[in-house]
Amino acid sequence: MSATPKEPTILVIFGATGDLTWRKLIPALYNLHLDRYLPERLAVIGVGRREMESDSFRQRLKNGVDRFSRRGTTEPGAWSAFAQRISYFGGDLSAPQTGEGLKARLQEIEGGWGERSNRVFYLAIPPTAFEEATRQLEQLGLCKDCGHDRLVVEKPFGRDLESARTLDRLLTGMFAESQIYRIDHYLGKETVQNILALRFANSLFEPIWNRRYIDHVQITVAETVGVESRGGYYEGAGALRDMVQNHLLQILCLIAMEPPVSFAADEVRNKKVDVLRAIRPIPPEEVHHFAVRGQYGAGIVDGRAVPAYREEPGVAPASSTETYVALKLLIDNWRWQGVPFYLRTGKRLHTKVSEVAIIFRPAPHQPFPAAAVESWQPNRLVLRIQPEEGIVSRIQVKQPGTRMLLGPVDMAFHYREAFKASAPEAYETLLLDVIRGDATLFMRADQVESAWGVISPILDVWEAVPAAAFPDYSAGSWGPEAADLLIARDRHNWLQPALAEESK
Structure with missing residues (x-):
């Protein structure tokens, strides 16, 4: 602090x-x-x-x-x-x-x-x-x-690119950009901030943090709650605006940004903007290949029956508002060319969890016999944001016995166990930074506009063509089948979140 x-x-x-x-x-x-x-x-x-x-x-x-x-x-x-x-x-x-x-x-x-x-x-x-x-x-x-x-x-900083620009013109017409602190509470979370420390304070990771060693990246922000009393607001927002435009894209920036020269506010924010500007634009005719939307139906969450989104207060009976989004994004620069970033977020999902999974490429050569690697899995690094903050690294080891058999094991770091103290809430960190005049963790106007630019083609297509099959996933599941197909086209699958695996 x-x-x-x-x-x-x-x-x-x-x-x-x-x-x-x-x-x-x-x-x-x-x-x-x-x-x-x-x-x-x-x-x-x-x-x-x-x-x-x-x-x-x-x-x-x-x-x-x-x-x-x-x-x-x-x-x-x-x-x-x-x-x-x-x-x-x-x-x-x-x-x-x-x-x-x-x-x-x-x-x-x-x-x-x-x-x-x-x-x-x-x-x-x-x-x-x-x-x-x-x-x-x-x-x-x-x-x-x-x-x-x-x-x-x-937030919300506008509801699309044009309204964001209108809001910025209003604010910057009266105040200097340096005075404006656009707050996103996600950036105040301890583990989100620790992404920078993990990457840039440890020489172990940065040399392999690129397309040569990383196969793909998955960012998951799953909620078990529905819209409940926020139906009126959510009808005009949806998951793409409410979660992807700010929270998930900000996490992506921290994972993908280049090393800053210093921790000065504008230096860090410049690197984030570079990432957003490098995300490959999605042509309108290709949106269905890169984006999936869903809406929850009735189901069972935490052992109790819950209603469908269209049955929530303030929601239209035939609403086309999405409560789930899955995206595939590509970053066109030297570090990340060809590495897909898969993002997913939704309400009424199986488990409440927010985490980033970095999946590494296979070793270039396997000298072990085929029988030894039957349970082989690629190395991965999982950064947990909530609810149990920590870092999990999955590696391959020899299993006990007289034969050479490899199997995956996890090396886990838990904030609560390591530091024996509760981490400050996000708003504690952010309010103190405002009082101190430190804008590092706050959004700048060009960053907001660049984020809207990423999702605007998707918004335009979805608003022009209402969803025909809603609701398309049951409350308590991991989302619609179309999201599984999105990632399966690249011969990948969504990972079971590390938190869910440990709770078994």
């Missing part, structure tokens, strides 16, 4: 009465407070439309921390000290008096400190409200100091 920031900071959260603040932001800040990572002079101002006393607001936040903090229920003394930093400001953002009142509150706090603070404005609000909030900030001059003022934007 980063060093403790020293500069005074005011964190203003727009949409402070929403779920994100209650479930994620305040529990994360409370944990940072317990770990003494927050600056000594920190004020948190929650901004919302409803009228509410600060004491009532703090009590609501405490209930959220008790439910969702990785530390469990709050300790009275620690919560009391933390809660003193929090206040509430109610009002309609479209009303001038609301902005003026917020400005006066900031000036009052800074006056008590005797110096100008860093100001972080967190937009925990729907994208439709971004313009209203940012225009207030610009007109009141609350976010004009590029060295001290920051704007945090939650």
Whole structure:
């Protein structure tokens, strides 16, 4: 975790009465407070439309921390000290008096400190409200100091390439790119960050991290939950927008990027953009060869019956929204030419797991007799992102006995066992980075647009031609048969996730 920031900071959260603040932001800040990572002079101002006393607001936040903090229920003394930093400001953002009142509150706090603070404005609000909030900030001059003022934007960053560009024009028309922190919580996960450490801090891996030694790469993000109460939102999103455009493509970038010269924010982000720009465009007529969509039907998950997607609240009875996506992507550069990257994600799948599997090419020559290698499997390196973070390496060894028989074994590293401590939640890492002004783990405008450029041809085809066979996989399965055919055309198969194998 980063060093403790020293500069005074005011964190203003727009949409402070929403779920994100209650479930994620305040529990994360409370944990940072317990770990003494927050600056000594920190004020948190929650901004919302409803009228509410600060004491009532703090009590609501405490209930959220008790439910969702990785530390469990709050300790009275620690919560009391933390809660003193929090206040509430109610009002309609479209009303001038609301902005003026917020400005006066900031000036009052800074006056008590005797110096100008860093100001972080967190937009925990729907994208439709971004313009209203940012225009207030610009007109009141609350976010004009590029060295001290920051704007945090939650995804989705648009819903296609054109809307992403429109959003960027809005934001960069009022703020410098260096002030804008586009947050993707996946990039704050410990194992996602550890991909960089694994690759670039160990000379063991980097020399073989290329097309000469790697056969293909599989990235799996599987969920057992359905859309549940998010049906209205999901109908306008789907798995391709909701998961692939941001989470899975960001993981792909970390796996495929070139070594950065330094860990400076723009140096790392430049390398990620290079990967996205090198992904081979998919012609519209070829989309069906490179992309598969699916939608879950009724089934059994974790021993209980669950409804089909079309039976969820807020979902159209004949919906063509995909809840599953599988892709084959190719990267046209020297390192990865000819190495397929297979991505899959879906809801109501068999197991909740997120991991990356690097499958290596066979040894160039097998000197062993045929009987010795009957159970041979290619070497693989599996990076687990959740729920059990760790790294598993599969190698071949001689089995005990008088004959030469080879078999696969796993060498496993588990974060929880190795470090005997719980890892910080993603939002803890990301909020602290915002406070420190470190943009390494945040999305830049060109990165967002390049990611949309990768999936836009798929979106266009799928929207033009509605799916005819939905639902096409049962809840509790690993997805539609078409996804198996996608990878089978290259004589590969989806690997059973390492977590699922260990649970047998």
